[in-house]
Amino acid sequence: MKKEYRDLQSNSIENGIIFYGLECCEPNYIFKGNNIRENYVIHYIRNGCGTFSSAGRPLVKLKQGDCFILPKGVPCFYQADEKNPWEYSWIGLSGIRTGEIFAASSISEKNYLCQIQDTEFKNSLSMLYESLHLTHNMKNSLLTESLLYKMFHDLLDEFPAEVTRKTNSRTQFRLAVEYMRDNYDTGCSILDVCRGLSVSRSYLYSLFKKFAGSSPQKFLTEIRMEEAEHLLKDTDRSIQNIADSIGYGDSFTFSKAFRKSRGCSPTDFRRMRN
Structure with missing residues (x-):
């Protein structure tokens, strides 16, 4: 089973990346760690398919081109398909504004988005993931930080929340x-x-x-x-x-x-x- 995982040190109070990884799952693979996360984790499905559910929401089948988030403090379940198990990459996000940003996007309504592969959000998400593999120095750290904010910008630009809590x-x-x-x-x-x-x-x-x-x-x-x-x-x-x-x-x-x-x-x- 192809895997990648790396912890990072984030110095940002507002938004930061604390880890990232990739996994090519075995059939029916289920994550066996803590299913209530202390931070937000965004997943992009590169190949295959599987099922996903967060607390209080129905189980859905997601496939290549979809993405889902594990919201902070919310129990989630996700499992690779038996015949066509998924491969996904993920980025763990911290910061006091991360939840606020996700809440302003329609991704918070179901905790997933379908078929984002032809969007600017997907492009910036992929660029952000690739930047995390660069040699750690000030120049590349600035690139990663700029791509993080671009990813958030594209998410809110292309997938804004229909009704936010601030709407009267x-x-x-x-x-x-x-x-x-x-x-x-x-x-x-x-x-x-x-x-x-x-x-x-x-x-x-x-x-x-x-x-x-x-x-x-x-x-x-x-x-x-x-x-x-x-x-x-x-x-x-x-x-x-x-x-x-x-x-x-x-x-x-x-x-x-x-x-x-x-x-x-x-x-x-x-x-x-x-």
């Missing part, structure tokens, strides 16, 4: 409404909205009760019903076609929802308006 509740409500209006025609659910904004279902419910006086589901349904009214009045499209265009899988489900909301069937509504 009114802005979160506006983002939720925008998400609904942009995706209602795809059949999106309230769970899709929660995932899209990285918020819990209960928190989303509290936002809509506060700013709209209704539940998220009722608000999403109203968006669909308003568009349905417009299409019924101003077009001659079939009921099935209208149902498809506003995110319902069939005309029966749409007609049932329309009757419950408007007190009549879509056909009767069109007849009365005409």
Whole structure:
């Protein structure tokens, strides 16, 4: 099993690199050390695949071109695939601002990113890793430090967090409404909205009760019903076609929802308006 590991001495208080390494894993290999890290460790999958999970999140399969982090203080599990075990490199990061930087990126939402191989973030991450193999002197130390900050810059530039802790509740409500209006025609659910904004279902419910006086589901349904009214009045499209265009899988489900909301069937509504 191909391995590489080296400890480093970091003098940076804000951000620093404390170790790095590479491992070409055996089938089903599981890291048997402490799965609750005292620092952040970022992994890039060079070949193969495996499974990864952090506390409270489902197990996912990651492959070549993906990356994942082991957040400070968070239990994690990761295992090489049985048939196509992964090879990954990693960099251990310390510093008082490291957690803040990761929290401002979308990588913190799931603790992994998929298919980053064609990004500036991946390029700077690779350059940073290679710089750690250079002879230790002042010139190369400055190069490594500059590449570390470039890597963080590219991470936040290409993968910013959708919703950060600093975003206020009114802005979160506006983002939720925008998400609904942009995706209602795809059949999106309230769970899709929660995932899209990285918020819990209960928190989303509290936002809509506060700013709209209704539940998220009722608000999403109203968006669909308003568009349905417009299409019924101003077009001659079939009921099935209208149902498809506003995110319902069939005309029966749409007609049932329309009757419950408007007190009549879509056909009767069109007849009365005409």
